[in-house]
Amino acid sequence: MIITVASGKGGTGKTTVAVNLATIAAEKGSVELFDCDVEEPNAHLFVKPQNITKKEVSTMIPSVDIALCNLCQECEKICRFSAINIVAKKIMVFADMCHSCKGCLMVCPTGAISEGARQLGSVLTGYSKQGFKLTWGELRVGEAMSPPLIKKVKDEINNLYNLISIVDAPPGTSCPAITTLRDSDFALLVAEETPFGLNDLTLTVEGLKKLGVPMAIVINRAEESKGIIDDYAEHENIEILGKIPFSKEAAKICSKGLFLVEEMAEIRAIFQKIYQKIYCKIVKTENKGEIK
Amino acid sequence: MRELTIISGKGGTGKTSITASIASLAENRVVIDADVDAANLFLTLEHKLIEKEPFQGGHKARIDIDSCVGCAECLNRCQFDAVFEKLDQDKKPTGKFSIDPISCEGCGVCAHFCPTGAILFERQICGEKYISTTANGPMVHARLGIAEENSGLLVSQLRQRAREIAKKQKIPLIITDGPPGIGCPVIASISNADALLVVTEPTISGMHDMQRVIRLGRQMNAAIYLCINKADLNIEASEKIKEFCNHNKIKFAGEIPFDRAVVESMKMGQSLVTYSPDSEASKAVKLVWKNVVEFMGDLKERLI
Numbered sequence: 001m002i003i004t005v006a007s008g009k010g011g012t013g014k015t016t017v018a019v020n021l022a023t024i025a026a027e028k029g030s031v032e033l034f035d036c037d038v039e040e041p042n043a044h045l046f047v048k049p050q051n052i053t054k055k056e057v058s059t060m061i062p063s064v065d066i067a068l069c070n071l072c073q074e075c076e077k078i079c080r081f082s083a084i085n086i087v088a089k090k091i092m093v094f095a096d097m098c099h100s101c102k103g104c105l106m107v108c109p110t111g112a113i114s115e116g117a118r119q120l121g122s123v124l125t126g127y128s129k130q131g132f133k134l135t136w137g138e139l140r141v142g143e144a145m146s147p148p149l150i151k152k153v154k155d156e157i158n159n160l161y162n163l164i165s166i167v168d169a170p171p172g173t174s175c176p177a178i179t180t181l182r183d184s185d186f187a188l189l190v191a192e193e194t195p196f197g198l199n200d201l202t203l204t205v206e207g208l209k210k211l212g213v214p215m216a217i218v219i220n221r222a223e224e225s226k227g228i229i230d231d232y233a234e235h236e237n238i239e240i241l242g243k244i245p246f247s248k249e250a251a252k253i254c255s256k257g258l259f260l261v262e263e264m265a266e267i268r269a270i271f272q273k274i275y276q277k278i279y280c281k282i283v284k285t286e287n288k289g290e291i292k
Numbered sequence: 293m294r295e296l297t298i299i300s301g302k303g304g305t306g307k308t309s310i311t312a313s314i315a316s317l318a319e320n321r322v323v324i325d326a327d328v329d330a331a332n333l334f335l336t337l338e339h340k341l342i343e344k345e346p347f348q349g350g351h352k353a354r355i356d357i358d359s360c361v362g363c364a365e366c367l368n369r370c371q372f373d374a375v376f377e378k379l380d381q382d383k384k385p386t387g388k389f390s391i392d393p394i395s396c397e398g399c400g401v402c403a404h405f406c407p408t409g410a411i412l413f414e415r416q417i418c419g420e421k422y423i424s425t426t427a428n429g430p431m432v433h434a435r436l437g438i439a440e441e442n443s444g445l446l447v448s449q450l451r452q453r454a455r456e457i458a459k460k461q462k463i464p465l466i467i468t469d470g471p472p473g474i475g476c477p478v479i480a481s482i483s484n485a486d487a488l489l490v491v492t493e494p495t496i497s498g499m500h501d502m503q504r505v506i507r508l509g510r511q512m513n514a515a516i517y518l519c520i521n522k523a524d525l526n527i528e529a530s531e532k533i534k535e536f537c538n539h540n541k542i543k544f545a546g547e548i549p550f551d552r553a554v555v556e557s558m559k560m561g562q563s564l565v566t567y568s569p570d571s572e573a574s575k576a577v578k579l580v581w582k583n584v585v586e587f588m589g590d591l592k593e594r595l596i
Contacts, residue, residue: 008330010303010472015497039473040301040504042497060371080351080400101371101399141507144444144476171303171472174329178394178439195558196308196332203330206438210394248525248550255526257496 004184008200010171013220018168036180037170038137049126063116075104193227221246301501303472306521311469312563325433327471339424349418349442350398359410366402444476487515494529523547548576
């Protein structure tokens with residue numbers, strides 16, 4: 001089962017929710033945590049994983065053997081990304097522009113182009129003191145394209161029925177977030193009660209509808225009274241699974257990279273409830289699937 | 293003309309709130325919201341929309357089912373798993389193929405190799421670009437369609453438009469509200485910027501993320517300034533950030549306290565300095581801006 005924690009707006013508390021939920025889930029059964037915010041991964045700062053292994057990840061770019069190139073320009077013509085061009089009667093590869101479609105390799109009539117590589121970053125794994133496994137990606141600074149690395153992190157997910165995979169998504173509603181949210185069984189949206197928070201939540205909900213992923217909301221830094229997110233959720237018929245109240249103490253605990261569920265009993269109880277509700281929801285959907 | 297881009301690495305540190313205030317303090321500027329897939333600046337800066345135009349993004353492939361002969365050439369060549377066999381109403385394979393627009397990278401390889409010309413390769417409208425007027429000058433902003441790609445391209449187009457406006461109206465400063473992260477829209481937001489103002493927060497995540505975005509800024513040869521938002525939430529961490537700036541020769545522009553007035557101003561659709569000019573956070577932002585103006589005064593003129 002893949003549960004993805006997303007938000008649209010940055011800084012609403014995705015990572016806080018993901019790491020604390022994983023801690024609760026680890027007490028009940030098998031869970032693995034994945035940080036797909038490869039541009040700015042943070043889950044490992046909380047989890048402080050042990051026994052880290054690191055795998056370098058690259059993507060295909062063309063490598064040209066100048067001796068075989070007859071300057072026919074077929075590669076330049078097929079490339080939509082201006083990544084391979086003839087400049088001053090010489091073929092040049094602009095590695096950062098390449099999307100790895102292999103079009104140039106396929107059209108080259110002389111076999112001058114072979115598969116080279118551009119470093120994307122790395123995929124790392126380690127184990128928390130609570131015993132769950134964390135897998136995260138770290139995009140190379142200067143690399144523009146995060147979705148290929150996000151896919152590599154997601155490749156490490158074992159989508160088994162009795163194993164819960166919690167995925168921390170990047171902010172936004174474009175390719176990095178969508179690449180992460182695809183194929184999720186359930187999306188947990190972390191919302192904050194501000195106009196920015198509502199605006200970006202709305203965009204993410206529209207994205208999830210497009211992807212057909214079921215969802216529910218957790219309100220972070222919640223005020224005591226009903227707010228704009230309650231109204232929106234009611235209107236959209238999305239369940240609010242819990243509210244984590246605003247407190248400077250909680251903010252301080254998170255700022256130090258500590259677990260709220262280990263430091264504050266009242267927040268631990270909230271996360272337990274949220275986890276139970278999600279578990280009931282996805283187990284229910286799964287049962288429906290089995291009847292079919 | 294100067295270009296200043298506001299970034300953070302981590303999301304939610306307060307880039308947009310601070311940009312709105314700076315845009316209200318700078319007397320003559322163009323402001324850009326480059327966080328195109330989660331744009332918020334328009335919510336907190338009073339403006340009047342004067343121009344909109346569709347954003348033409350990249351291309352996407354689409355198969356004309358009547359012309360498809362089911363040769364699977366497209367399936368075999370696509371590197372993005374975007375091609376799948378179409379099923380009929382009873383979920384039986386039809387022997388013909390279809391393309392998932394969300395997975396399609398827009399490379400056109402399938403269209404190139406399709407033997408029957410069944411694959412159309414059309415340019416997509418991926419969003420909308422806007423120009424608005426605000427109290428201190430134009431605002432260039434956009435809305436990227438849900439689940440659309442090409443955010444980097446859109447950011448580059450917005451910056452190009454802003455430069456044209458600045459040139460024509462003789463506006464000396466462009467301020468860009470950047471997106472979170474370090475990927476393509478961030479690179480597009482900071483390439484050729486004169487200076488970056490990094491807005492961080494005194495948290496373990498904020499500190500980690502700011503270091504990555506500072507490395508990116510250095511690679512791209514921009515001057516780097518830094519301010520700490522919500523600085524009083526963890527004073528020890530704020531001190532560490534100041535030490536980091538000192539050690540790495542990053543000009544420190546100041547610290548802004550946590551203040552409920554920030555969210556209040558957002559709820560009123562105004563910038564903090566406009567809504568609550570005497571609040572503690574407001575005074576601190578004014579000082580940050582004064583310092584940034586001073587820092588930018590020391591920059592060498594750009595050659596181009």
